[in-house]
Amino acid sequence: MSETDLFEPCEFNGLSLSNRIVMSPLTRTRADMDGNAGELQATYYAQRASAGLLITEATAVAPEGRGGDFIPGLWDDKHIDAWKLTTDAVHKKGGKIFCQLWHAGRLSHSSLNPDGGAPLAPSAMVQEGKVFAGGKFVDFEECRALTLEEMPMIVDQFAQAAKRAKAAGFDGVEVHGAHSYLLDAFLRDMTNKRDDAYGGSIENRARLLLEVMEAVVKVWGPDRTAVRLSPIGHAYGAWDSNPEPLFTYVVEQLNELKIGWLDMVEGDTGVSRDAEPSFDLQKLRRLFKGAFIANNLYDRDLALKARAENRADLIAFGRPFIGNPDLVERLKANAPLVDADRRAYYGGGAKGYTDFPAMGEGTAA
Numbered sequence: 574m575s576e577t578d579l580f581e582p583c584e585f586n587g588l589s590l591s592n593r594i595v596m597s598p599l600t601r602t603r604a605d606m607d608g609n610a611g612e613l614q615a616t617y618y619a620q621r622a623s624a625g626l627l628i629t630e631a632t633a634v635a636p637e638g639r640g641g642d643f644i645p646g647l648w649d650d651k652h653i654d655a656w657k658l659t660t661d662a663v664h665k666k667g668g669k670i671f672c673q674l675w676h677a678g679r680l681s682h683s684s685l686n687p688d689g690g691a692p693l694a695p696s697a698m699v700q701e702g703k704v705f706a707g708g709k710f711v712d713f714e715e716c717r718a719l720t721l722e723e724m725p726m727i728v729d730q731f732a733q734a735a736k737r738a739k740a741a742g743f744d745g746v747e748v749h750g751a752h753s754y755l756l757d758a759f760l761r762d763m764t765n766k767r768d769d770a771y772g773g774s775i776e777n778r779a780r781l782l783l784e785v786m787e788a789v790v791k792v793w794g795p796d797r798t799a800v801r802l803s804p805i806g807h808a809y810g811a812w813d814s815n816p817e818p819l820f821t822y823v824v825e826q827l828n829e830l831k832i833g834w835l836d837m838v839e840g841d842t843g844v845s846r847d848a849e850p851s852f853d854l855q856k857l858r859r860l861f862k863g864a865f866i867a868n869n870l871y872d873r874d875l876a877l878k879a880r881a882e883n884r885a886d887l888i889a890f891g892r893p894f895i896g897n898p899d900l901v902e903r904l905k906a907n908a909p910l911v912d913a914d915r916r917a918y919y920g921g922g923a924k925g926y927t928d929f930p931a932m933g934e935g936t937a938a
């Protein structure tokens with residue numbers, strides 16, 4: 574495929590982007606334990622600013638919403654200046670950057686909660702597996718069902734973090750509604766066993782996500798508000814007995830709110846692009862009225878094909894951005910990509926983070 578607009582400037586929702594390549598949110602756990610990003614993050618994101626749009630790593634809206642140690646936050650005003658370093662650095666290089674707002678819900682740990690309380694969830698249950706918290710891998714704990722009275726607090730945490738993201742100079746925000754974290758856990762009937770206004774019917778299970786979206790839209794306007802969904806992903810055992818009507822309803826409601834961007838993880842995140850249980854996510858692409866960002870296991874050919882067939886407006890790459898800060902240039906030149914060592918994905922400092930050179934700049938330390 575030679576003719577493509579993948580590398581061409583474009584405009585969506587009034588935002589001009591230098592190309593259609595998005596950097597997918599990537600948790601790299603290099604903030605401090607108070608949730609501050611810093612110079613290191615600023616360097617890392619600025620190195621990748623040739624992407625049409627950067628979406629930050631998941632950024633916690635509450636300390637108890639962290640999914641592990643060294644997660645950055647926006648739960649406190651002190652985080653605003655910390656993130657400003659990043660937005661300034663990215664803007665200086667002509668890039669655009671959204672902040673991904675996150676509550677890890679049942680996948681957090683009591684050691685991350687200032688009150689020492691159990692992780693929060695739609696319904697009490699124990700997830701198999703481990704989380705890195707308190708300096709070591711520990712088992713997930715039994716989580717606590719949020720009370721009806723606590724729901725406005727969650728919505729407000731997202732709204733306040735959205736305001737801080739604005740003060741920090743981001744170009745927009747993305748609500749993390751994927752991967753079985755708090756909002757996704759409410760959506761799915763495997764993790765949501767409630768019998769109140771936030772459980773049971775599809776409308777009830779979607780209520781918290783939609784209330785959050787509405788609150789964030791009040792801060793940012795719909796054009797600068799994105800949401801990430803993973804309708805057929807099974808991260809952390811996420812499951813719904815009938816995802817097609819559930820996510821069709823969610824997308825219809827996102828349209829009602831005029832949400833500008835839908836970041837769609839197509840398949841099982843990082844694992845497979847096969848639908849299981851099978852439904853055609855292109856139905857959601859056709860239904861959604863804003864800009865559709867497609868993600869999951871894209872390579873150059875698949876991205877070119879997706880644009881040629883208009884299966885997405887923008888393509889988000891995750892892991893390829895770790896080892897290739899100039900991924901856009903490399904894809905354009907059809908140059909070889911660096912496969913970053915997985916051991917450097919999470920934690921540590923500059924090594925395996927900001928030491929990957931651009932093409933022609935030598936080799937990584």
Ligand SMILES: Cc1cc2nc3c(=O)[nH]c(=O)nc-3n(C[C@H](O)[C@H](O)[C@H](O)COP(=O)(O)O)c2cc1C
Pocket residue numbers: 597598599600601629630631673749751752801838842843868869870871889890891892893918919
């Ligand atoms: C190290 C790592 C961290 C990730 N962190 C996040 C995150 O913070 N938020 C999120 O929505 N997805 C996260 N993901 C998922 C990626 O955004 C992306 O959906 C996934 O890697 C599939 O895209 P890819 O095949 O291009 O890597 C992460 C993936 C990896 C490998």
